Amino acid sequence: MEELKYLSGFGSEFLSEDPRRPGALPVGQNSPQQCPYGLYAEQLSGSAFTAPRHDNKRSWLYRIRPSVVHKPFKRTNIAKYMTHKWDDVEQDPNQCRWLPFDLPSAEQDFVAGLHTVCGAGDPRARHGIAIHVFLCNTSMDKSAFYSSDGDLLIVPQHGTLNITTEFGKMVVSPNEIAVVQLGMRFAVAVEGPSRGYILEVFDGHFKLPDLGPIGANGLANPRDFLTPVAHFEDKDIPGFKILNKYQGTIFEAEQNHSPFDVVAWHGNYVPYKYDLSKFMVINSVSFDHCDPSIFTVLTCPSTKPGVAIADFVIFPPRWSVQENTFRPPYYHRNCMSEFMGLILGSYEAKEGGFLPGGASLHSMMTPHGPDTKCFETASKAELVPQKIAVGTQAFMFESSLSMAITKWGLETCQKLDAKYYECWQELPKLFSDKINVQN
Numbered sequence: 001m002e003e004l005k006y007l008s009g010f011g012s013e014f015l016s017e018d019p020r021r022p023g024a025l026p027v028g029q030n031s032p033q034q035c036p037y038g039l040y041a042e043q044l045s046g047s048a049f050t051a052p053r054h055d056n057k058r059s060w061l062y063r064i065r066p067s068v069v070h071k072p073f074k075r076t077n078i079a080k081y082m083t084h085k086w087d088d089v090e091q092d093p094n095q096c097r098w099l100p101f102d103l104p105s106a107e108q109d110f111v112a113g114l115h116t117v118c119g120a121g122d123p124r125a126r127h128g129i130a131i132h133v134f135l136c137n138t139s140m141d142k143s144a145f146y147s148s149d150g151d152l153l154i155v156p157q158h159g160t161l162n163i164t165t166e167f168g169k170m171v172v173s174p175n176e177i178a179v180v181q182l183g184m185r186f187a188v189a190v191e192g193p194s195r196g197y198i199l200e201v202f203d204g205h206f207k208l209p210d211l212g213p214i215g216a217n218g219l220a221n222p223r224d225f226l227t228p229v230a231h232f233e234d235k236d237i238p239g240f241k242i243l244n245k246y247q248g249t250i251f252e253a254e255q256n257h258s259p260f261d262v263v264a265w266h267g268n269y270v271p272y273k274y275d276l277s278k279f280m281v282i283n284s285v286s287f288d289h290c291d292p293s294i295f296t297v298l299t300c301p302s303t304k305p306g307v308a309i310a311d312f313v314i315f316p317p318r319w320s321v322q323e324n325t326f327r328p329p330y331y332h333r334n335c336m337s338e339f340m341g342l343i344l345g346s347y348e349a350k351e352g353g354f355l356p357g358g359a360s361l362h363s364m365m366t367p368h369g370p371d372t373k374c375f376e377t378a379s380k381a382e383l384v385p386q387k388i389a390v391g392t393q394a395f396m397f398e399s400s401l402s403m404a405i406t407k408w409g410l411e412t413c414q415k416l417d418a419k420y421y422e423c424w425q426e427l428p429k430l431f432s433d434k435i436n437v438q439n
């Protein structure tokens with residue numbers, strides 16, 4: 001397969017022309033009376049026209065036909081487990097853990113394979129999130145998808161995704177992520193059974209976290225974000241379907257041509273991918289366990305300073321060197337909701353039960369932390385420098401919203417582990433009248 005080219009940078013102003021039509025980008029203006037090669041100019045706005053300059057996002061696409069050339073949208077039943085109905089089942093605050101979600105046995109593509117696990121809020125109010133898993137085994141055929149509800153942060157766990165977008169193509173494998181922002185059309189081709197997680201945010205776009213005293217470099221570095229280069233297909237395809245997730249339902253509209261007909265584009269509103277192994281890890285080199293915010297790859301901020309609608313956090317391979325410290329995650333209760341997934345290997349706080357392709361949810365203020373075995377081992381371990389999480393990648397979608405689990409997540413998927421709570425029940429009472437109990 002051809003090696004794809006990408007543009008490197010985060011939030012940059014990019015420009016890209018398919019080399020088969022040099023000069024396709026108008027020079028010095030966006031809307032000439034006639035565009036080169038008879039192309040149509042179309043602006044894709046990802047922010048209000050009047051958003052302040054540092055938040056203003058838009059791209060100009062020069063395409064064979066404008067996107068408006070389609071028949072009316074009709075409601076569909078595609079993706080019958082994709083939902084924003086948060087009140088379908090009664091909620092409770094229990095710790096939840098799901099065994100790996102089943103790959104489909106019948107043919108299912110990426111859109112049909114969207115299953116919502118949990119979420120909160122409402123795309124109409126442009127406030128909230130939805131967490132989906134995708135479970136598929138066939139490529140999208142004669143169809144393209146876009147969400148009018150939110151930006152999609154896609155985390156493949158099993159199988160490589162070949163994503164064709166209006167901006168060009170990207171290949172995204174497990175331990176990489178892709179972000180396809182509000183309104184961007186894309187199609188997913190798979191190479192076999194494929195599974196992964198999606199964080200959809202209704203409020204706004206993902207940003208790199210501020211680095212504060214860390215300085216100018218570190219965590220996810222801007223140059224490691226890769227955006228596709230322009231690539232067009234000039235194809236008449238009768239019955240091509242544009243699938244639109246709109247207010248939580250999937251609509252379809254027919255058109256007779258490929259929407260991947262953008263010959264050139266420029267702008268700062270683009271899809272991108274990122275290889276999680278490029279993350280520069282910062283941590284304590286003296287004592288104590290840092291909060292996991294040090295592992296934030298991307299954040300979708302709320303309007304409250306420092307509070308995220310959702311953070312995407314990873315737990316990468318790293319050295320653990322803290323002295324006189326209980327090194328695994330601490331026991332805690334959090335005013336944020338923590339949804340976790342596992343891409344590869346195992347997670348230090350729970351070596352058993354939390355498996356690749358599965359998930360956990362620790363809801364707002366619900367206590368959680370290391371299981372009994374982890375506590376017993378780590379509270380007695382010799383504190384030599386240790387490379388931890390080798391060959392693993394756990395991640396967390398952490399949200400300031402209190403989430404509801406869907407009926408599919410609670411019942412239909414049949415993956416909820418009713419015995420999860422048992423992993424903490426054997427934690428011993430160690431209280432004593434001696435000050436040093438354990439050694």
Ligand SMILES: O=C(O)Cc1cc(O)ccc1O
Pocket residue numbers: 290291292328329330332334338349362368369396
């Ligand atoms: O609950 C979890 O496993 C995630 C997590 C990890 C960590 O190192 C500290 C806090 C936290 O919520």
Ligand SMILES: [Fe+2]
Pocket residue numbers: 332334338362368
């Ligand atoms: Fe936690």
